[in-house]
Amino acid sequence: MSLEPYQRKFIEWAIEQNALTFGTYTLKSGRVSPYFYDAAKFNKGSAFVSIGQFYADVLKNLELNYEVVFGSAYKGIPIALSTVNALIEKYNLDIAYSFNRKEKKNHGEGGNIVGASLKGNVLIVDDVISVGTAIRECLNIVIENGGNPVGIVIALDRQERGTGEITVVQQIEQEYNLPVKTIITLDNIVQYITERGGYEEHLIMIKEYQDIYGVKK
Template sequence: MNVSDHSTTERLNENDILDIFKETGALLQGHFLLTSGKHSARYMQCAQVLQYPRKAAVLGKDLAGKFGGMEIETVIGPAMGGIVVAHEVGRNLGVKAIFTERQNGEMALRRGFKLEPGEKVLVVEDVITTGGSVKEVINIVKEAGAVPVGVGVLVDRSGGKADFDGLLLHSLIQMNIEAYEPDDCPLCKQGIPWEKPGSRGIK
């Protein structure tokens, strides 16, 4: 695979960013089972692009730039997909970056990570469909008395429908990827077997 490098100083438009996802194999074509139970012919596996540090740095800088001037003190993302995104965005904003992870099935702060009352926090993720994981992280931020100030994601595949109680939402690219009920899935009717990618299924 010929994976070209991009300077960390250049700003990319949406087509440039989509090209990065395609050339790194992050945009997958096939037959995928979503967590919702629906099926889809395309899936974004952001780990494929984030494995390249130079590209992760470019994406993190672009995403951080969308939240300039907001006096953010901490960036937080859910494991696993949000860890690298939080690190790169936090690095570019000059603030700490932490992550949540599941404990007994529930999202939680572990490893000594803490949020202080009134602390301004940006929540980030690699890709959202319904935004369920992000909503769990937002609840953790609020429970700590900290203040969620926005949500940043690399890929919004909700078609712009994701809502986080009115919080500012910025993404690098939006994709309206069609999903089908199993009984109406054209891929199933063609006899194409499905797969369920991701660490615990699609977000």
């Protein structure tokens, strides 16, 4: 399957921004990965605008009814803000945003939610799903605060195995009965660097990683 133009554009842009890099990285899960995606590298105004447009383009093609875009602290916060900004600028869709605090406030407005209240249908945005711990925490925050999660959009699906022989993303979809849409997947990255050339050593390491942690194809 060929890469969609927006996927190729995103991969090239992420590499240019040093958000997608290749080497040896120890993840929060303890796994040693041959590549790393770091959304914190999108730390300039131009990058803020661009990342939101990629998310908004994915959302525009989804037939989902949602009132709030939620991003969890901390990396999900700028993603949520840039996404709703792109939705109004590009598609004239005026959607509320919301995010959580790491620590609950007991003064002022109080609580652990900033922005719109999590009532009604909520669309969750995040950077990446690997083993699924962070996105489950995010879903629980939405549910505990009265929201109804209707979908998730992430930049990268690492396509790592969950329970049994399905990916973590597929497992999340089944557990919560909602769609998880991505801008790119690890397979897209592999296809891109294979076609481009010059990444042969990294390709070998990625395929070895997939053999250990990915779903058998």
